[in-house]
Amino acid sequence: MRPDLCLEYAGRRYGLRGPWVLRGVDLTVAPGRLVRVEGANGTGKSTLLRLLSGIDAPSEGRITGRPRTAYVPERFPPALPFTAVGYLTHLGTVHGLSRTAAARAAGEWLERLGAAAYADTPMARLSKGGSQKAAVAQALLAEPELLVLDEAWTGLDTGARAELERAVAERTAAGGSVVFVDHDPRRLAGLPDATYAVRDGSLVPCDVAGPLPSGPHVTVEAQGPPDGRLPDDVRRAVTSAEETAPGSYRLTVPVPRSDALLRALLAARPPWHVVSVAPRADTPGSGR
Numbered sequence: 001m002r003p004d005l006c007l008e009y010a011g012r013r014y015g016l017r018g019p020w021v022l023r024g025v026d027l028t029v030a031p032g033r034l035v036r037v038e039g040a041n042g043t044g045k046s047t048l049l050r051l052l053s054g055i056d057a058p059s060e061g062r063i064t065g066r067p068r069t070a071y072v073p074e075r076f077p078p079a080l081p082f083t084a085v086g087y088l089t090h091l092g093t094v095h096g097l098s099r100t101a102a103a104r105a106a107g108e109w110l111e112r113l114g115a116a117a118y119a120d121t122p123m124a125r126l127s128k129g130g131s132q133k134a135a136v137a138q139a140l141l142a143e144p145e146l147l148v149l150d151e152a153w154t155g156l157d158t159g160a161r162a163e164l165e166r167a168v169a170e171r172t173a174a175g176g177s178v179v180f181v182d183h184d185p186r187r188l189a190g191l192p193d194a195t196y197a198v199r200d201g202s203l204v205p206c207d208v209a210g211p212l213p214s215g216p217h218v219t220v221e222a223q224g225p226p227d228g229r230l231p232d233d234v235r236r237a238v239t240s241a242e243e244t245a246p247g248s249y250r251l252t253v254p255v256p257r258s259d260a261l262l263r264a265l266l267a268a269r270p271p272w273h274v275v276s277v278a279p280r281a282d283t284p285g286s287g288r
């Protein structure tokens with residue numbers, strides 16, 4: 001079976017001394033999963049999708065389990081020296097289809113997206129919407145194991161938007177994974193298996209099921225690298241995190257989550273040192 005695609009402590013900055021756009025991002029995308037990524041403008045959503053799609057590499061951390069991937073970028077280069085069908089056929093062969101199969105798939109996707117009429121139009125002369133349909137078709141025609149969509153619905157007409165939603169459902173039903181960013185919060189509403197927000201360089205889950213457990217808590221003192229950020233899965237598990245010195249944190253976690261927290265600290269790259277674990281002062285029976 002195809003392995004999960006995993007980002008492990010992935011970080012990206014542009015230029016050797018540029019600010020970190022993303023840092024310490026841990027993310028697993030399993031086959032068949034639909035994942036939504038949200039975030040304000042400029043927070044790093046496209047940066048994350050470029051890492052997921054494999055067209056960019058992390059500045060630190062690593063990515064494992066690369067599936068056969070197709071990507072609809074936020075900005076599609078329109079001035080390509082092909083007709084729409086010629087371009088798609090060429091891309092299909094790049095994705096491993098025979099020329100005949102690629103031409104057939106190109107025609108089918110142009111038809112489905114309502115673009116058959118401009119199959120023979122040079123790419124450079126396509127309208128913005130027509131160009132976006134070509135961008136979507138190139139990603140769908142070889143039935144990728146991972147489909148990465150960066151604002152792919154933008155510029156499409158109503159029919160093509162619905163067709164892309166259907167295509168997403170078809171991919172996940174066939175065991176493919178889909179990761180998408182879209183500015184419309186209603187896009188595929190209720191369908192994603194997971195939703196994350198990019199915030200302050202981290203990836204934060206938006207759909208943690210239910211409130212944090214109440215009841216007894218423990219306090220964990222942990223020490224990471226001096227410029228270390230708390231790993232995302234640690235941030236996810238805790239009720240509060242207080243930085244007491246550079247790289248030193250006092251973490252409060254409900255008892256049922258404490259094992260997961262300790263595992264996450266020890267599995268972090270580089271690993272964090274667990275200095276102490278104690279019942280929280282106000283936890284009954286703590287004697288403090």
Ligand SMILES: Nc1ncnc2c1ncn2[C@@H]1O[C@H](COP(=O)(O)OP(=O)(O)OP(=O)(O)O)[C@@H](O)[C@H]1O
Binds near residue numbers: 021041043045047
């Ligand atoms: N190739 C690049 N070179 C330098 N800086 C870049 C590059 N690509 C992105 N950035 C910077 O990284 C930050 C995140 O950009 P990114 O496009 O990933 O954000 P985004 O959340 O997708 O934004 P938007 O919602 O506006 O599309 C921005 O500050 C941007 O200027």
